[in-house]
Amino acid sequence: MKEKSIELLNKAVADELSAVHQYMYFHFHCDDQGYDLLAGLFKRTAIEEMLHIEMISERILFLKGEVEMKAAYDVNKIHDVKEMLILAKKMEESSANDYNKWANECAQNADSVSKKLFESLVEDEERHYSQYDDEEENMAKFGDNYLALQSIERSKTVATTAPVRNQPAE
Numbered sequence: 001m002k003e004k005s006i007e008l009l010n011k012a013v014a015d016e017l018s019a020v021h022q023y024m025y026f027h028f029h030c031d032d033q034g035y036d037l038l039a040g041l042f043k044r045t046a047i048e049e050m051l052h053i054e055m056i057s058e059r060i061l062f063l064k065g066e067v068e069m070k071a072a073y074d075v076n077k078i079h080d081v082k083e084m085l086i087l088a089k090k091m092e093e094s095s096a097n098d099y100n101k102w103a104n105e106c107a108q109n110a111d112s113v114s115k116k117l118f119e120s121l122v123e124d125e126e127r128h129y130s131q132y133d134d135e136e137e138n139m140a141k142f143g144d145n146y147l148a149l150q151s152i153e154r155s156k157t158v159a160t161t162a163p164v165r166n167q168p169a170e
Contacts, residue, residue: 001109006065008102009114012056012121014072015095019049022091025075026084034151038081038135042088045128052121059117081147085136092129096122 023046030039057067078084103118138146 001111002063002065004109005106005111005114006060006063008105008118009056009060009063009065010068011072012099012102012118013053013060013067014070015098016049016053016056017069017071018073018075019091019095020046020053021071021075023049023088025077026088029079030081030084033079033081033147035081035147037150038084041131041135042084045088045131048124048128052124055117056121059114063114082136082139085132085139088132089129089136092125092132096125096129099125 023042027039027042027046030036030042060067076087078087099118099122103115103122106112106114106118142149
């Protein structure tokens with residue numbers, strides 16, 4: 001019974017590790033392009049996925065299993081923001097679907113705690129999906145202006161907070 005739960009929980013660790021890597025990659029590139037809001041969203045999601053890994057790993061260890069720290073897939077090197085959002089939505093939808101199935105499998109194996117853990121993860125993944133969907137809708141609605149506004153906001157912040165160096169005496 002617990003072997004199946006450990007197997008499923010380790011699949012979830014691999015999924016979450018892949019998400020952390022992907023979202024941090026997106027964070028770095030959005031930050032580099034001056035898209036602070038999207039960069040922050042990807043970073044916050046990556047941190048939340050790290051917390052998922054911690055919760056899942058604690059459950060695996062409780063079940064006397066070994067935590068396998070292997071990502072499920074490599075990072076997709078995407079620089080286009082719209083493509084980032086499309087991939088992020090697919091990742092979140094896939095995770096939610098898997099976790100729903102795995103919750104049911106854990107229930108069939110009389111592991112209600114792992115079932116509840118997977119159910120709570122589904123809730124988080126659906127929220128992430130919704131956030132990325134909202135961003136994709138904003139891009140569709142406002143086009144390139146949406147990204148330009150984010151870049152302008154950064155420029156304004158940098159310009160108003162940059163330190164003024166002492167000017168040489170005339």
